[in-house]
Structures are given as C-alpha cells and as structure tokens.
Amino acid sequence: MTTDQVYFNPWDPEFRANPYPYYAPLLAGPPRVINLTTKIALVARYCDVTEVLRDSARFSADRGKIIPAPQMEQMRNQGPFKGAPTMLTSDPPVHTRLRRLVSRDFTPKRIREMEPRIREITARLLDVMQSKGELDVMTDLANPLPVMVIAEMLGVPPERHETFKHESDIIVSSDNTTPGSLLPASFHQAVDSMRGYFSEQIEQRRRNPGSDLISALVTAHDEGESLSADELLAFVVLLLLAGNETTTNLIGNGMLALGRNPDQLELLGHLPELMPRAIEEMLRYDGPVQATFRGALENVNLGGTEIEAGTGCFVILAAANRDPAQFALPEKFDIAREPKDHVAFGEGIHSCIGAPLARLEGAIAIGELLRRFPRVRMKDRDMKPSYKGSFFLRGLVRLPMTLQ
Ligand code: HEM
Numbered sequence: 001m002t003t004d005q006v007y008f009n010p011w012d013p014e015f016r017a018n019p020y021p022y023y024a025p026l027l028a029g030p031p032r033v034i035n036l037t038t039k040i041a042l043v044a045r046y047c048d049v050t051e052v053l054r055d056s057a058r059f060s061a062d063r064g065k066i067i068p069a070p071q072m073e074q075m076r077n078q079g080p081f082k083g084a085p086t087m088l089t090s091d092p093p094v095h096t097r098l099r100r101l102v103s104r105d106f107t108p109k110r111i112r113e114m115e116p117r118i119r120e121i122t123a124r125l126l127d128v129m130q131s132k133g134e135l136d137v138m139t140d141l142a143n144p145l146p147v148m149v150i151a152e153m154l155g156v157p158p159e160r161h162e163t164f165k166h167e168s169d170i171i172v173s174s175d176n177t178t179p180g181s182l183l184p185a186s187f188h189q190a191v192d193s194m195r196g197y198f199s200e201q202i203e204q205r206r207r208n209p210g211s212d213l214i215s216a217l218v219t220a221h222d223e224g225e226s227l228s229a230d231e232l233l234a235f236v237v238l239l240l241l242a243g244n245e246t247t248t249n250l251i252g253n254g255m256l257a258l259g260r261n262p263d264q265l266e267l268l269g270h271l272p273e274l275m276p277r278a279i280e281e282m283l284r285y286d287g288p289v290q291a292t293f294r295g296a297l298e299n300v301n302l303g304g305t306e307i308e309a310g311t312g313c314f315v316i317l318a319a320a321n322r323d324p325a326q327f328a329l330p331e332k333f334d335i336a337r338e339p340k341d342h343v344a345f346g347e348g349i350h351s352c353i354g355a356p357l358a359r360l361e362g363a364i365a366i367g368e369l370l371r372r373f374p375r376v377r378m379k380d381r382d383m384k385p386s387y388k389g390s391f392f393l394r395g396l397v398r399l400p401m402t403l404q
C-alpha cells in the first residue's frame with residue numbers, strides 16, 4: 001500500500017486485527033468519500049472528527065434521516081431498540097430530553113459511590129486467579145467485571161449476569177454483518193430474551209420501586225416530561241450494551257498495550273499514581289470504540305472535501321487519536337504522556353455519559369491486578385491476538401498472562 005492509497009474494509013479480519021496502518025493515508029489528507037456498498041465519507045483527522053461531532057445541526061446521529069425509509073424500517077424492526085428513540089441515535093430536541101432525564105443518575109458523585117462495590121467485585125475475581133496461578137485477562141476479569149457492575153446498577157440478580165453477557169456479545173457482534181445479509185437467528189433470540197426480561201422488570205419496578213437504576217428511571221421526570229415505556233426499555237438495553245462491552249475492551253486493550261510494553265508496565269507498577277494518565281493513554285492508543293456514525297443533513301465542505309447531503313460518515317475516533325497533528329509520536333504508548341483531549345469517549349452532545357464509570361472500573365481493575373500480582377506478564381509477547389467480530393467495538397477474544 002502506498003502512502004496515499006486508502007484501504008478500508010471493516011469486514012476483512014486482517015483489517016480488523018490491526019486497522020491502524022490503514023488510518024495513516026486517511027490522516028495525511030482531507031476526508032475521502034469511498035463506496036462501501038453505499039457512499040461513505042471517512043473522517044479521520046482530529047480536526048475533522050471534532051468538527052463533525054460538534055456540529056449536530058449538520059451531522060445527524062439519527063440514521064433515519066439519511067437511510068431510505070423501507071431499509072430503515074427493516075433495520076428498526078430488527079434492531080435491539082425496535083424503533084424507539086435512544087440518546088445515541090437521536091438529535092435535539094429528542095436527544096436533549098432523553099439525556100436530561102437520565103443524566104442525574106450518571107453524575108461523577110453517583111459513580112464515586114459505587115467505588116467500594118467495584119473494588120469488592122474485583123477482589124473476588126482476583127482471588128480466583130490467585131488460586132489458579134495464571135489468568136486470561138478477558139475471561140477472568142475484563143468480561144465479568146463490567147457486566148456485573150452495570151447489571152447490579154440495574155438491579156439484575158447475579159444468576160442472570162452470565163446470560164446477559166452472552167446475549168450482549170451476540171447483539172454487539174452483529175454490527176459487522178455484511179450489508180444485505182440476514183442477521184442470524186441467535187441475534188433475534190438474544191434481543192427478544194433481553195427485552196422480554198427487562199419489560200417484566202420495568203413492570204415490577206412500577207408496582208414496587210426499589211433503590212436500583214431501573215426504579216430511578218421509571219420515576220424519572222422533568223418539567224412534566226417522563227420516559228415512555230418504549231424509550232425506557234430501549235435505554236436499559238442501550239446501557240447494558242454500551243456499558244459493558246466497551247469497558248471490557250478498555251481493560252483488555254489496555255492490558256495488551258501494557259503487556260507489549262514491559263517498560264510501561266513496570267513504570268505503572270512502581271508509580272501507581274500514574275494510573276489516571278495511564279487510563280487516558282490506553283483510551284487514546286487503542287480505544288474500545290474505533291468509530292461512530294453520522295449522516296450529513298446538507299452539503300458540507302469538510303476539511304476541503306465536498307460531502308453531499310445524505311452521505312453517511314464513519315467518524316473514526318481511533319484514527320483521530322493517532323493524528324500526528326494533535327499528538328506527538330502518536331504510535332508510542334506512553335503512560336506518562338501529558339493528557340491532551342482524546343476523543344475515545346466522543347465529543348459534543350453525545351459524548352459518553354458513562355465515561356466516569358468506565359474510567360473508575362478500568363483504574364480499579366488494572367490497578368488492583370498490578371498491585372496483587374506485580375509480576376504479571378504476557379504469556380507470549382509475540383502472540384497474534386484474535387479480535388471479536390466487530391470493527392466498531394474493538395476487543396480481544398483472549399489475553400493469556402502469567403502471574404509469576
Ligand atoms: C471505556 C468505555 C467506554 C467507551 C470507550 C465509550 C465510548 C462512547 C462513545 C465514543 C460515545 C459517543 C458515541 C457517538 O457520539 O456516536 C458514547 C456514548 C454513550 N455511552 Fe459510552 N463508552 C464507554 C463506556 C460506557 C459506559 C460504562 C456506559 C454506561 C454505563 C456508557 C453509556 C453511553 C451512552 C448512554 C452513550 C450515549 C450518549 C449520548 O448519545 O448522549 N458508555 N460512549
């Protein structure tokens with residue numbers, strides 16, 4: 001590949017395994033418009049990514065505004081939200097109303113209150129590793145912790161946690177289904193099971209509210225507004241999907257970066273106070289969300305490229321986070337790096353509502369692992385990791401490490 005040649009294929013496992021070299025030509029010039037079953041603008045440079053995300057008037061998060069109605073209808077009926085608006089997929093004023101109704105439950109103070117419980121769950125997971133003498137970071141820590149935390153927040157009992165993780169994995173991995181092909185039966189079963197369970201739980205909380213998040217959302221109202229039953233169900237499903245796979249991948253991708261850079265692993269072991277910076281660097285260097293989507297509502301000149309109204313845009317956050325115009329030596333994993341605003345949590349009105357929770361979980365999981373097992377190392381530093389099926393949510397299948 002020459003420096004100006006663009007190859008972008010999220011369905012190619014080789015591309016997904018390491019998309020970073022493919023971002024370099026995109027970072028070298030203005031956005032490209034390519035044909036990826038439909039016309040798509042690839043937005044990669046930091047300046048272009050932040051411009052799009054800050055301009056919700058011209059770049060919509062609501063696919064229904066640019067995808068033809070029959071196709072959209074089919075997508076909606078098949079999707080996990082069944083057509084109900086969610087924060088992630090709506091524009092103002094709907095987005096403003098939905099976000100306002102739930103934001104009081106995601107304040108940094110509310111999240112800090114969860115710290116003791118997150119530490120307790122982490123300690124229990126680490127106890128099991130101690131008795132085994134080795135670990136798979138994904139199976140033993142990164143997969144179970146975030147799903148347990150979000151499920152507990154929602155008031156879901158422990159016996160249901162594993163089912164949730166399984167269902168959420170199936171739903172998330174479907175985002176890489178080749179356009180035009182049918183979603184597998186397992187996807188529909190997972191969606192129906194998750195929605196069925198939460199519909200019952202919501203009804204129960206209406207009759208008998210408790211102290212959990214579902215109860216808080218059932219009673220959430222603001223200036224006479226409240227969440228409709230469909231909106232509430234869609235939000236709970238969104239939380240479960242957005243809140244667990246992403247944090248899982250922060251822990252997994254972060255530990256992989258540390259494992260491949262033993263000097264950084266050692267530095268963090270000696271100076272645990274670097275943890276907040278280290279977490280930001282993990283998010284910047286190999287973020288769990290590679291890209292998000294927007295649709296141009298009018299003709300726009302973005303960074304020198306004409307983007308026609310109706311064009312879909314892949315806003316490649318992970319490319320922007322390695323833009324040399326914004327970050328010095330962007331390919332270097334440097335946990336002591338002076339923090340500069342990365343866009344791993346997005347930017348603008350849709351920026352991640354769960355960021356304080358994700359940061360806290362990541363810092364506790366990785367911090368406690370290194371504290372308890374200071375000699376933790378990758379089992380095979382040259383291993384070629386295998387990634388899960390989604391390009392948009394980047395995460396490892398396995399990450400074996402030794403403890404001694
Ligand atoms: C490291 C972990 C996480 C990463 C990297 C991440 C990343 C993101 C990104 C990039 C967006 C913006 C998407 C866009 O603009 O289209 C977003 C939005 C969102 N995230 Fe996260 N997220 C993480 C964890 C969480 C957690 C733990 C929760 C909930 C408990 C959560 C809930 C949400 C919600 C509800 C939105 C939609 C916000 C809106 O549209 O206004 N996320 N996240």
